[in-house]
């Protein structure tokens with residue numbers, strides 16, 4: 001059954017904001033173990049697609065299936081529980097918590113609500129939980145963040161903050177990781193490290209979808225690329241296929 005290997009199925013998704021059709025009949029499948037790129041000019045609907053998939057927006061039309069289950073309109077928290085984790089284009093770290101504690105809050109398995117709504121006071125308790133601390137330190141080591149464990153995110157270089165956000169997402173033990181422009185603001189060396197991190201994440205069995213403007217990174221990392229323009233999919237294929245497709249070149253010339 002070909003469907004068995006599909007982790008995410010997006011079928012006929014439309015999203016209307018008042019007079020604006022941000023997504024129009026978007027259909028795509030992402031296979032388990034894939035690294036998928038989502039590209040397209042600014043305003044083409046990429047982040048809106050992430051927001052629909054992760055439950056932040058309810059679609060106007062269409063259906064989202066995750067691991068074979070219909071999840072259209074489910075809350076972000078339920079989807080996180082089901083195995084989706086994401087990062088944001090504009091970092092959303094807890095500024096008042098250290099790097100280790102940012103990871104700790106996402107690790108706690110006793111949470112019954114979203115990390116965004118849960119009062120942060122239990123972090124004082126979790127800090128003294130040996131197992132949680134060990135798990136947090138393991139994640140920090142895995143992402144090269146050990147030296148920054150005690151620092152506040154705001155004091156760290158941007159590239160490190162981005163890595164903290166990825167480590168926090170991975171603390172949720174996702175099956176699917178959605179990265180929204182992870183290379184934005186990174187220098188060349190940081191982009192290279194990001195590529196290695198994403199490959200190691202996939203190597204651990206996690207499916208990855210990334211929105212990305214850095215074409216070098218997309219080309220070197222993704223098996224398949226989906227191209228959006230004005231809310232519609234205009235191309236889908238290998239990086240080499242989409243890069244040379246006339247409709248893609250035309251869409252970018254108008255950007």
Ligand code: ADP
Nearest residue numbers: 017020022040041042043044045046047048049
């Ligand atoms: P991209 O991520 O490709 O740059 P977006 O998905 O952010 O594009 O935006 C697609 C279109 O939808 C844009 O025209 C944007 O202004 C609009 N849009 C996105 N979110 C909202 C919203 N919450 N309310 C109104 N319009 C929105």
